[in-house]
Structures are given as structure tokens and as C-alpha cells.
Amino acid sequence: MGKSTNITWHKATITKQERHRLNGHKSCVLWFTGLSGSGKSTLANAVDRELHDQQYKSYVLDGDNIRHGLNKDLSFNKEDRQENIRRIGEVAKLFVDSGQIISTAFISPFREDRDIVRGMFEPNEFIEVFVNCPMDVCEVRDPKGLYKKARNGEIPNFTGISSPYEAPANPEIIIQTDTFSIDQSVEKIISYLKSKKIL
Numbered sequence: 001m002g003k004s005t006n007i008t009w010h011k012a013t014i015t016k017q018e019r020h021r022l023n024g025h026k027s028c029v030l031w032f033t034g035l036s037g038s039g040k041s042t043l044a045n046a047v048d049r050e051l052h053d054q055q056y057k058s059y060v061l062d063g064d065n066i067r068h069g070l071n072k073d074l075s076f077n078k079e080d081r082q083e084n085i086r087r088i089g090e091v092a093k094l095f096v097d098s099g100q101i102i103s104t105a106f107i108s109p110f111r112e113d114r115d116i117v118r119g120m121f122e123p124n125e126f127i128e129v130f131v132n133c134p135m136d137v138c139e140v141r142d143p144k145g146l147y148k149k150a151r152n153g154e155i156p157n158f159t160g161i162s163s164p165y166e167a168p169a170n171p172e173i174i175i176q177t178d179t180f181s182i183d184q185s186v187e188k189i190i191s192y193l194k195s196k197k198i199l
């Protein structure tokens with residue numbers, strides 16, 4: 001239950017469908033999920049670049065960036081990760097309502113939290129992209145030096161080491177980033193969007 005009382009929903013004048021018509025494409029969320037270093041930010045930004053270059057309306061929400069602002073009050077314990085994902089789900093919904101293709105790059109380690117977000121969207125609007133990469137490969141990549149710190153006990157609750165990651169049971173798209181190139185991955189995601197007539 002929310003804490004706001006005496007509030008009434010005001011129906012927007014312009015519908016999502018009108019925005020789709022104006023933009024010439026549908027909107028959706030590409031929900032990238034995976035371990036730290038699996039390639040979520042890299043792929044979300046590469047897909048965004050391709051969409052933008054092809055004149056589609058798109059945007060990226062990235063975990064590290066959002067935690068600098070909107071979610072700076074949240075830690076990495078389970079409860080705060082859940083609240084992180086709940087808020088991002090709400091923000092993603094606004095972007096989808098505004099007619100855009102939004103790519104979100106959050107570890108989002110808990111299946112239940114991702115499924116709650118999925119339930120906020122209409123069919124075909126929530127596209128779960130499992131960025132699958134073995135942890136030992138992520139740990140070798142270690143683009144921000146976080147695995148090294150976590151192994152040294154400097155980062156508590158680190159995903160994959162001292163905090164769980166629950167892989168998606170039935171994702172729309174799986175990208176194996178230890179064998180797929182970035183270009184191949186982008187192509188796979190764009191093809192999916194075309195097959196669903198979002199583009």
C-alpha cells in the first residue's frame with residue numbers, strides 16, 4: 001500500500017498508440033539482466049546507438065548511473081535491490097508510455113522482482129534479455145576492478161560472490177557474450193524487435 005492518499009488518476013490526453021503512430025514504431029523495454037561484467041551496459045548502449053542511428057526513439061537507463069542520482073539512497077542489500085528494480089520498472093513504464101524503446105542495464109538478480117516488473121507491462125512490451133556469461137569470464141574482464149575488491153572482502157553483498165544471481169527461467173532473448181560479438185548481439189536483438197513488429 002502506498003502512503004499517498006486522496007489522489008486520483010488523470011487520464012492522459014495523448015494515448016500511447018498516438019505516440020506510436022507519430023514515431024512510426026512501437027515502444028518496449030529491453031530489460032538486460034546479468035552478472036557484473038557480463039556486458040549489460042555495453043550491449044544496451046550498442047543497441048541504443050543502432051536504434052538512434054536508424055531514427056528510432058530510444059534511451060538507456062544504466063544501474064551505475066541511476067545509483068548516482070534517483071536511487072542514490074539505495075544500498076546492495078536484498079531489500080534495496082528490490083526497491084531499485086521496482087523504481088526502474090516504474091520509470092521504464094513511463095518511457096514505454098512516452099513511445100520510446102528503453103534499454104535498462106541492471107543486474108536485477110532476483111527472478112521475482114523481474115517478474116513483478118514484467119507484470120506491469122502489456123504483452124510483448126517487456127523483453128527480458130539474459131546477458132549470459134560465465135562468472136569466471138566476467139571475473140577476468142573485471143572492467144571496474146570490482147571482483148578483485150570483492151574477493152579481498154572490500155565489497156559486501158557482491159553479486160555472484162556473496163549475493164545470489166537468479167538466471168531468468170524463460171527470457172525472450174539470450175545473449176552468450178563469451179561467444180557472441182557485440183555486433184552479432186546487436187543484430188540478434190534488432191532482428192527480434194523486427195520479428196515482433198516493434199520496429
Ligand SMILES: Nc1ncnc2c1ncn2[C@@H]1O[C@H](COP(=O)(O)OS(=O)(=O)O)[C@@H](OP(=O)(O)O)[C@H]1O
Nearest residue numbers: 036037063076081084106107108109156157158159
Ligand atoms: N555489491 C555489489 N554487487 C553488485 N554490483 C555492485 C555492488 N556494489 C557496487 N556495484 C556496482 O553497482 C552496479 C550494479 O547496480 P544495479 O543497480 O544494476 O544492481 S541491482 O540490480 O540492484 O542488483 C554494478 O554495475 P555492473 O558492473 O554494470 O553490473 C557495479 O558497478
Ligand SMILES: Nc1ncnc2c1ncn2[C@@H]1O[C@H](COP(=O)(O)OP(=O)(O)O)[C@@H](O)[C@H]1O
Nearest residue numbers: 036037038039040041042141143177180181182
Ligand atoms: N561480446 C561482448 N559483449 C559485451 N561485452 C563484451 C563482449 N566481449 C567483451 N566485452 C567486454 O566486457 C565488458 C562488459 O562490461 P559492462 O558492459 O560494463 O558489463 P555490465 O554492464 O554487465 O557490468 C566490457 O569491457 C566489454 O568491452
